Amino acid sequence: MSDDVREDDIKKAEFGPEAGPETISINMAVERESKSRVPRIFKAQAFQIFIVLIVIVIIFSIMAPNTFAQLSNLRLVVQNASILGVLGVGMTFIIITSGIDLSVGSVLVFSGVVSAMVMRAVGGDGWGVATIGILVAIASGLAWGIFNGLLISKAKVPPLIVTLGSLGMALGLAQIITGGIDIRQVPSVLTSTIGYGNVLGGIPIISVIALVVILIGAFVLHKTKFGLYTYAIGSSEEAARRVGVKVDRHLIKVYGMSGALAGVAGILSLSQFSTTAIAGQSQTNLNVIAAVVIGGTSLFGGYGTIFGTVVGLFIPAVLQNGFVITGVQPFWQQVAVGAVLIAAVYVDQVRRASAARGASTSLWRHFFARRKNT
Amino acid sequence: MSTPVLEARGISRAFGHVRALDDLDFEVYPGEVTALIGDNGAGKSTLVKALSGNLAIDTGTITFEGEEIQLTTPMQASALGIETVHQDLALAPHLDPVQNMYLGREVMNKGIAGFFGTMNTKAMAKESRRAFDELGATVRSLTSPVGSMSGGQRQAIAIARAVHWANKVVFLDEPTAALGVRQTKNVLETIRRVRDKGIAVVFISHSMPHVMEVSDRIQVLRLGHRAASLDAKDTNMEELVGLMTGASTRGAA
Numbered sequence: 119m120s121d122d123v124r125e126d127d128i129k130k131a132e133f134g135p136e137a138g139p140e141t142i143s144i145n146m147a148v149e150r151e152s153k154s155r156v157p158r159i160f161k162a163q164a165f166q167i168f169i170v171l172i173v174i175v176i177i178f179s180i181m182a183p184n185t186f187a188q189l190s191n192l193r194l195v196v197q198n199a200s201i202l203g204v205l206g207v208g209m210t211f212i213i214i215t216s217g218i219d220l221s222v223g224s225v226l227v228f229s230g231v232v233s234a235m236v237m238r239a240v241g242g243d244g245w246g247v248a249t250i251g252i253l254v255a256i257a258s259g260l261a262w263g264i265f266n267g268l269l270i271s272k273a274k275v276p277p278l279i280v281t282l283g284s285l286g287m288a289l290g291l292a293q294i295i296t297g298g299i300d301i302r303q304v305p306s307v308l309t310s311t312i313g314y315g316n317v318l319g320g321i322p323i324i325s326v327i328a329l330v331v332i333l334i335g336a337f338v339l340h341k342t343k344f345g346l347y348t349y350a351i352g353s354s355e356e357a358a359r360r361v362g363v364k365v366d367r368h369l370i371k372v373y374g375m376s377g378a379l380a381g382v383a384g385i386l387s388l389s390q391f392s393t394t395a396i397a398g399q400s401q402t403n404l405n406v407i408a409a410v411v412i413g414g415t416s417l418f419g420g421y422g423t424i425f426g427t428v429v430g431l432f433i434p435a436v437l438q439n440g441f442v443i444t445g446v447q448p449f450w451q452q453v454a455v456g457a458v459l460i461a462a463v464y465v466d467q468v469r470r471a472s473a474a475r476g477a478s479t480s481l482w483r484h485f486f487a488r489r490k491n492t
Numbered sequence: 493m494s495t496p497v498l499e500a501r502g503i504s505r506a507f508g509h510v511r512a513l514d515d516l517d518f519e520v521y522p523g524e525v526t527a528l529i530g531d532n533g534a535g536k537s538t539l540v541k542a543l544s545g546n547l548a549i550d551t552g553t554i555t556f557e558g559e560e561i562q563l564t565t566p567m568q569a570s571a572l573g574i575e576t577v578h579q580d581l582a583l584a585p586h587l588d589p590v591q592n593m594y595l596g597r598e599v600m601n602k603g604i605a606g607f608f609g610t611m612n613t614k615a616m617a618k619e620s621r622r623a624f625d626e627l628g629a630t631v632r633s634l635t636s637p638v639g640s641m642s643g644g645q646r647q648a649i650a651i652a653r654a655v656h657w658a659n660k661v662v663f664l665d666e667p668t669a670a671l672g673v674r675q676t677k678n679v680l681e682t683i684r685r686v687r688d689k690g691i692a693v694v695f696i697s698h699s700m701p702h703v704m705e706v707s708d709r710i711q712v713l714r715l716g717h718r719a720a721s722l723d724a725k726d727t728n729m730e731e732l733v734g735l736m737t738g739a740s741t742r743g744a745a
Contacts (some may be wrong), residue, residue: 343598343611346595346598350587352586353584353639357582357583360578361595362566419586421586
């Protein structure tokens with residue numbers, strides 16, 4: 119650790135031999151930091167998982183250069199991950215507050231069902247009815263999100279229980295209002311644009327929508343006060359409350375946002391599949407949570423990135439696609455994703471433990487260069 | 493003697509049938525370090541909570557610069573220039589020192605409708621560095637999470653934050669309890685510097701040597717009541733311990 123040696127020398131020169139590790143002046147610290155600004159990115163868990171994704175892509179590309187490593191195949195993978203991407207943004211915010219939202223899949227179905235019924239009742243095939251449908255879907259998703267948020271923040275019921283309850287309620291209500299039969303009348307303007315339309319010669323519109331949601335989500339999380347308060351609440355609710363952050367209101371907003379995004383996903387799903395697919399979303403919540411966690415967001419709150427979530431989404435998606443193409447039984451995907459998930463949480467545990475000890479949080483160092491001294 | 497910046501007259505607060513504060517008087521003067529001492533359960537923390545807006549009082553009045561006020565939220569106290577460093581520090585461990593410093597009071601760039609405005613991190617970092625430097629606080633890094641820092645550094649950040657925002661009164665609840673010798677020296681030095689800026693410092697401690705070293709005035713609590721208010725120059729440790737335990741009485745208010 120040449121770094122430490124250098125520090126020690128400077129310290130002795132400035133403060134005399136008895137100065138310990140705590141008396142490093144701020145100016146020196148800043149100087150040291152600016153030197154190591156670039157490697158900081160490489161230490162992030164999201165970046166490490168990104169490397170894993172690249173490795174997976176390279177392996178499949180070598181195994182199936184003519185089928186896997188084609189633009190059309192890549193396009194398919196991206197298109198299939200788009201809906202989960204929209205849900206993942208909301209879920210990332212929620213998990214950073216140290217909460218969880220199990221209801222996203224059901225809320226997606228509920229919003230789709232209500233929206234489809236309203237559009238069927240209004241009738242027509244144009245953008246007018248589609249706009250009404252989109253607004254209805256987002257509003258019903260938002261309503262479920264606010265319902266979750268109110269119970270979690272005001273009634274103090276744990277998020278796991280509240281959203282497990284609303285998972286059942288939203289799905290049940292969706293089945294009650296449809297009588298359990300999927301609605302298949304979706305305005306053709308939705309299916310032909312959002313569903314399978316392309317822009318710029320081959321980029322699916324549904325993926326463009328997801329990308330916009332992701333970019334806005336990343337901006338809000340990393341650059342605004344709203345995002346900072348999300349981290350602060352997940353890190354220490356008490357600390358946030360004491361400095362005047364309106365914790366309850368913020369949690370309601372975060373769950374509301376996740377619900378509204380589930381509403382958006384409901385419209386995307388309706389457009390893509392031309393059906394409400396009531397039974398088709400039972401695994402969605404777990405897939406989204408797995409993606410967020412694989413992406414390095416800590417289930418204990420206070421830590422996470424939108425970039426990580428996007429990468430975390432593509433690992434299962436690429437594995438599934440790659441296994442099918444290379445002729446491996448696709449069931450292996452579930453096994454592989456399970457293993458990646460556990461590995462990701464293990465990595466988070468290691469990181470948190472070393473952070474608590476005040477040690478370096480770099481994983482490379484943890485795995486490859488165990489320190490001999492101290 | 494000038495007028496007190498913050499004054500409590502006859503305040504009481506009961507939890508069930510335990511009277512945590514019992515007709516208590518207390519005052520702090522600008523530019524002075526007031527030590528608040530007492531045995532466990534004497535009411536020190538309850539008093540600090542009441543005077544920092546964290547706890548409502550049952551009876552009695554609180555006056556701030558001569559005017560009677562109602563303190564119901566910590567935000568109200570902050571607006572008056574009263575800040576508190578709690579024993580648990582109340583820092584968010586995943587955020588860095590700058591984010592903690594400005595949490596709830598971020599400096600914003602002009603944005604759209606205020607909500608989508610971005611934070612001016614550069615200005616906040618610059619100002620934080622100045623605040624840490626001013627206190628001689630030794631913060632290793634402005635961009636590492638606070639949770640990865642030592643107890644002394646976290647203490648320094650918490651104190652720097654309180655001092656940065658307080659321009660009238662700072663409450664320090666056991667700021668030296670978990671610190672080593674050198675860090676304790678830093679904190680006591682910081683207390684003096686804050687006082688020299690004209691801010692009233694209320695220093696709560698169990699350590700009589702620290703109290704004697706840094707205070708101008710010492711107020712002793714016993715069983716929710718003020719047992720004595722003394723000038724630090726004309727008392728000694730034996731007397732203070734006697735007053736805390738009730739073995740002796742003097743100058744009771």
